[in-house]
Amino acid sequence: MPKTTRRADGHPGNRYGNRPTMKDVAARAGVGLKTVSRVVNGEPGVTPDTERRVQEAIDALGFRRNDSARVLRKGRTASIGLVLEDLADPFYGPLSRAVEEVARSHGALLINGSSAEDPDRERELALALCARRVDGLVVIPAGDDHRYLEPEIRAGVATVFVDRPAGRIDADVVLSDNFGGARDGVAHLIAHGHRRIGFIGDMPRIHTAAERLRGYRAAMEDAGIPVEDRWMSLGVTSPERVRRAAQEMLTGPEPVTAVFAGNNRVTVTVVRVLAEQSRQVALVGFDDFELADLLRPGVTVVAQDSAALGRTAAERLFRRLDGGPVTPERIELPTRLIARGSGELPPAR
Amino acid sequence: MPKTTRRADGHPGNRYGNRPTMKDVAARAGVGLKTVSRVVNGEPGVTPDTERRVQEAIDALGFRRNDSARVLRKGRTASIGLVLEDLADPFYGPLSRAVEEVARSHGALLINGSSAEDPDRERELALALCARRVDGLVVIPAGDDHRYLEPEIRAGVATVFVDRPAGRIDADVVLSDNFGGARDGVAHLIAHGHRRIGFIGDMPRIHTAAERLRGYRAAMEDAGIPVEDRWMSLGVTSPERVRRAAQEMLTGPEPVTAVFAGNNRVTVTVVRVLAEQSRQVALVGFDDFELADLLRPGVTVVAQDSAALGRTAAERLFRRLDGGPVTPERIELPTRLIARGSGELPPAR
DNA sequence: CGCGCACCTGACAACGTTGTCCAGGCTCTA
DNA sequence: TAGAGCCTGGACAACGTTGTCAGGTGCGCG
Structure with missing residues (x-):
């Protein structure tokens, strides 16, 4: 019994509605399969005339090479x-x-x-x-x-x-260089006279957050400033929690006079909080962000080149x-x- | 003559260093090829014991199904x-x-x-x-x-x-709704008393730019304000050109008192230019952007929900x-x- | 005129997977 | 205990492409 269909086995057909294959192109152009392959891939060894016929068939059928099959054969995607x-x-x-x-x-x-x-x-x-x-x-x-x-x-x-x-x-x-960047940023604040400096950052299980925290500690230690626990807020991510953390370190008998923000999301929220304060608080943020220069004051940042x-x-x-x-x-x-x-x-x- | 290698033809090998295939897994587990396929795809009809053997072989060999072949067979990616x-x-x-x-x-x-x-x-x-x-x-x-x-x-x-x-x-x-959004934004400026309103936008060949320009014109026409050519700057994209365009419409005998910016990149540049001006110029921008509320004044925008x-x-x-x-x-x-x-x-x- | 050579062309297998189909072993019932 | 039915597992082809290799054609040269 002769095969009656191209899909003798139960191949589910093709959701692309039976796209033409090189075989179809070959049939229409009256050439062999491999010749089509050669034309499609720009390989040498095809007469201009043959190439033209193949190209016409390709255009007429709207053929597009199936890269899945190609990958399967070639091994690279x-x-x-x-x-x-x-x-x-x-x-x-x-x-x-x-x-x-x-x-x-x-x-x-x-x-x-x-x-x-x-x-x-x-x-x-x-x-x-x-x-x-x-x-x-x-x-x-x-x-x-x-x-x-x-x-x-x-x-x-x-x-x-x-x-x-x-x-x-x-x-x-x-x-x-998360460590070095944070250390420099905090040192910058220290150089401008700050001693009570807050740090708000992400969870220390995240490497970047841990390194930046380490940089903060290093800068403080280099300056001989003992760090107090209530200056540090770790693992805060949501704007609400950042906001509360910032407000806490800004109040009380000995509030921080400067804040180092551990990433751009934190920085932005801190900017909002500081805008509501009556007294001026210094701020350095890790990560640059668009428009940082347009705010008043412009936001000093430790920029990394993403x-x-x-x-x-x-x-x-x-x-x-x-x-x-x-x-x-x-x-x-x-x-x-x-x-x-x-x-x-x-x-x- | 028996086959001596898996690569009898010139298949270039595989840049992944001959990854294991289902065949390899099958051999190691001592089962048939299709059984491995069944296990990998979670198909029914495999005894728990067989499944365990296959799973062990998979883990031992670090097998990972080749989706290219799968796609080729199934027709969907x-x-x-x-x-x-x-x-x-x-x-x-x-x-x-x-x-x-x-x-x-x-x-x-x-x-x-x-x-x-x-x-x-x-x-x-x-x-x-x-x-x-x-x-x-x-x-x-x-x-x-x-x-x-x-x-x-x-x-x-x-x-x-x-x-x-x-x-x-x-x-x-x-x-x-680029047209409606721009029209509303410009109408907003008009409602606040402006008549000489500038428009800075992208090339009108870009559909969104053309629609927003159309919205600007419609709002002006609705208010019975004839638009002067020097109020409009089209096709400017680079910050430098936006800057110059803004400066031009802000000088001269009858400068604009408000600017409608056609997209967020334009808006940001216009904000910078306006910050340098001595007198206040109103601004509405198309597209919202982060921190727009933190600038002084906050930037009024026509926001689209990307x-x-x-x-x-x-x-x-x-x-x-x-x-x-x-x-x-x-x-x-x-x-x-x-x-x-x-x-x-x-x-x- | 015949031989060799260069150049085109096409048949064929293989890439790794999945759908079909059948064989063999098992259980359950009469 | 035999037969029917069910369940598991495997052989096989096909998906569309590319590498190899061999056949065929036409040309030039001896």
Whole structure:
């Protein structure tokens, strides 16, 4: 009995409504399958006349090569994955864009997803990307145990961590000098006469937050200032809690005269709180943000270059893909203190 | 002669260093290929004991299903593509994030790329995504001719345009009420006594820019105010040109007393210019931006909900994928005027 | 005129997975 | 105890592409 249909087995058909394949193009152009493949891929060895016929068939049928099949055959996908925390956070926009630019310059596409700071979701996403057989992975860690990536890395998925180091595995990482930046920022406040300086930051289980806290402590210690517990507020993330934390350290018998904000979200909230205060309080924030210069006073910040972080990581990833270094490395990018006014206010009262 | 190698033909090997396949797992577990497939996909019909053996083999080998092969067989990729203008632009962050959330809730991954406002690049990207056989496409148009997508759409790629309508094809589109929003914003200025009102916007070839300009003209006409050419500056994008345009309309014998800014980048630059002026000039901007309330005066804006745009578009896309509507539709989302001070200033001088 | 050579072209297998279908073993009932 | 039915497991083909290799054609040169 002859085959009556192209779908002799139960193949569910194709949700794209039976797109034309190279076989169809070949049939229409009256050439062999492989010749179509050659034309599509611009390989040499095809007469201009044949090429024209094939091209016409391609246009007539609206053929588009199926990259899934191609990947299956070739083993590389020309795509890299990016797992980040939140695309809507302005800090990650430029980073993501930078990674994309580098990928583009290497002819690769970018697939990305947000972990929403949830370790399980990070893991799920990263593994889904590996199942897609991305050539490489840029990860902004949410969790602190990345052993789940070991088989993948061993299997050849180039992996680079950004912004925070990987947990419990040895891998490339690109980060800002969080410790040094925070220390410089706090030292800047001390240099302007402050001694009672508050610190509001994220949970210390997050590497960046811990490093910045360490920088704060180091600067205070260098200046011989004992730190009091009520000056520090750790693990606050929601605007409401930041607000309350700030208000608390600004009241009482010996209120702080300056605040160091551990990240841009904290900074913004603190700016709001300070705007409601009658006396002037100095402020230095970690992370730059748009319009910081337009506020009165302008907000002094320790700026990190998120685009440079992304670019550096992606470049390292592709160097690895091109057969580059095999020893995992830790790359630290410097931060920059930008004085705009708020960090130069003298202690009030 | 027996086969001596798994790579009898010239298959280039695999950049992932010969990852284990289901065949390898099957061999190690001492079961058939299909049984492994069943375990991996959680299909019924496998004894607990067999399942355990297979699972052990999977863990021991670090096996991960190859989705390329799966896609090739099944015809769906469970991924959608997003072509936007610039990931680093804060307007697109929430939009992108919203699309991702919807995709995630449907078990799909998001692949995205930036067109950088370049029609060729938009086309190139969209077609690359189609070659990957994404199930659907969300496009923020950079160009004004999308006929190149016709074969794809016909082939079943669910496509929804966002923020700007598609050019020369009939397709779903989700956008903000740019015309109404701009008209309301300008009317707001008029209601506060302004008559000489400037407009600074993007190139009118961009749909949103044209609509907002139309809204400006409509509001002026409704109020019976003839618009003078020197009040309008179109097609300016770089901060320098925006700056010059603003300065020009603010000088001379009859300077404008208020400015309507056509998008958030323009607004920010205009804020800077106004801060340098001695007299007060009213300002309403299209698009909200972070910290707009913290400036003095707060910046009055016509806000559009970029997350809602993304969510609406993605939901429509998946409804289409689930066999939903076939008639292309145009969905318009309302804007909201947020008064913060800058738009309520009376005309100066 | 014939041989060799260069160049085009196409048949075929393989990439890793999943749908179909059948074989074999088991249980349950008459 | 035999037959019917059910359940588990595996062989096989097919998805659409690309690498290899061999066949065929036309040309130039001896």
